[in-house]
Amino acid sequence: MTQDELKRATARAAIDYIAPKLEADGIVGVGTGSTANFFIDMLAEIKGRFDGTVASSEASAERLKSHGIPVYDLNAVDGIQVYVDGADEANAALELIKGGGAALTREKIVAACSDEFVCIADESKWVPVLGTFPLPVEVIPMARSLVAREIVKLGGDPIYRQGVTTDNGNVILDVHNLHITQPRALEEAINNITGVVTNGLFAHRPADLLLLGTAAGVKTFT
């Protein structure tokens, strides 16, 4: 199977998982990226069976609207029943690296508001230890060099993601050469650097369920 076929299979598994439990007034949190795009296109098939969505990026909001799926501002809803999103890496504790699509801050906010976080990913994202994928860090532009120097002190090699501005008007540093054996501690340490908006480690709020697309079928991890 191709990687896209695996992504499509995990998106379908997420639809099958959430559809029976969606409430008529329920809000679905929707992530960002190619796997999330497959999910959005399939979510259109069951629109009308829930109230609407909150999107983790402008791109996902536009895609949802193109299907006629309502998109709400997060401040206009009381909570999110379930959040479905992809990941760049996932480990056995369902801790994640996210932000390859530069949407990490809004993704983390949506995850924090959600009763349940369902991660959808193909098997290439499954790792024993996080950190092979460079860890994205969203930074206030004027603090870019300051934050980079502080990250070097933590043992990482930050690379400025040229030409990318986040939906929040900030920049991204991708931190290479990390071997993240203590994800929660590193998430805290990076967030404590002045000028950091957030980082792409989802350890304090990991996924609740991982649907992993493999050649042998979609595997479920909790």
Ligand code: 5RP
């Ligand atoms: C965007 C993300 C994505 O979930 C992550 O990059 C995975 O993307 P894809 O589904 O295209 O592999 O965190 O910020």
